[in-house]
Amino acid sequence: MYSTDAAEAPLARTSQKQTLAPSPASHKVASPFSTPLQAWIRDFKSNEPKELIQLERVVFGAPLRRDILHRVVVWQRDAERQGTHSTKGRSEVSGTTRKAAPQKGRGAARVGSLRAPQRRGGGIVFGPKPRDHSSDLPRKVQDMGLRVALSTKFAQDQLVIVDDLSLDSHRTKEFEAIKDRHGWYSVLVVASKENEKLWKATRNLQQVDVAVMQEADVLRLLKREIVIMDRKAVRYLEKKLRV
Amino acid sequence: MSMQRLAVRLSGLGLYPAGATPSLAVAAAAAGRTSGRTALAARYSTAAPSQLDLSNLHDNPGSKSQRIRVGRGQGSGKGNTAARGHKGQKARAGNGGQPKPGFEGGQTRLIDRLPKRGFKNPEHKDFQPLNLDRLQFWIESGRIDATQPITMKHLLDSRCIHKIQDGVKLLGDGKADFKTPINIEVSRASKSAIKAIEACGGKITSVYYNQLGLRALTKPHKFEELPRPARPMKKKDIAFYTDETNRGYLAGKSEIVGMDH
Incomplete structure (x- = not known):
């Protein structure tokens, strides 16, 4: 039987690729054209730079394809639509089914149903009915969208990589203090694992979202201006999105 | 303000x-x-926003074409006959211009004239047969590593079997010449195959896979997260895979699959 260990499972897709092609970090002979992409690891509370880390150029230095982001965002928002809109057609509107007037001998136009669309209180022609609005997008485009979104945040200096997202307390006051100190307004925090304190501290802040790294997607990333990630989340996304 | x-x-x-x-x-x-x-x-x-954000995304110009709206007036150029031309079968509504396959102009169709016959067995499973001589040949020619446990993935990847369908059943042709001790997991095995493998010190296990499980086994790279292996649900399958004579992987574990009531 195949193994479905929790530690192994999320990386199953990439672990096989890895065995085929070693990660760029382990390359002995680097390409002459490849220059390393570097980012500061900062202290979450003080925002002080602590050390430099190498980022994958494919993931954080991809071309900023506006069209790809658009496609992914439209696809995501299509899928979010509830699709419960509904109207009643002439057969569904309640009311009599009696013929409104005799067919002949009245000296006026023929009338049948009182619930026909042209009558007051009549049914709606081709009105909205509950349906699924979700659209399809190739998986490779989905992945590319995430790469572009991360690269966009990095290129626009809106990506903050921190070592540790731990807070001293679950009080909103503490998180707000950090936020204001750095001049952050609209923030997405991508944590490598569930963080109870962080979640409690931010749940009443309208401009702050918290996501676990597996939940990071294009719409979430673009919705907020600043994206704060811890090192593990960066490595996870690099592993997941490496081409 | x-x-x-x-x-x-x-x-x-x-x-x-x-x-x-x-x-x-x-x-x-x-x-x-x-x-x-x-x-x-x-x-x-x-x-003007110079930064890329949700407010200024757009697709490439020309990537989406507008739907043609027919029958919406002369000015559109597709008003009068709505691009259907004049009269005839193709100009009428329904069936998109061509009758459905099998339609014989109103005469009773052949498919309706002939009686129904037979049935489809929902329990039917197609197991790929694999004989011991072929397995032996694959091992000897180095296409399968017999020192490692062999699963149906290895059999498929080395093209010892060409497709997997519902699983693999190991059969006993060539049992006299089968000499390699192996550790193999397949869906089913015949009595003679079990006997031959165990006679030369090998181990064989019958493992239940549903379609999703087979896909996870043979194509794990297609999954972001591997599904948990399904246990047999049908009484027949439970009986088969808890049976030691079949070398079922659930043999002796009947309490797990709820066979105790």
């Missing part, structure tokens, strides 16, 4: 003397806001 907002907005348009613009920090303090400088600037800036 407060004076600060007005000043900031006008200065964004270049209509307000630069020196007279109240500093953004002051504006923020005055408004009692705790938010940072960038946020305010972004909110009240009238400059």
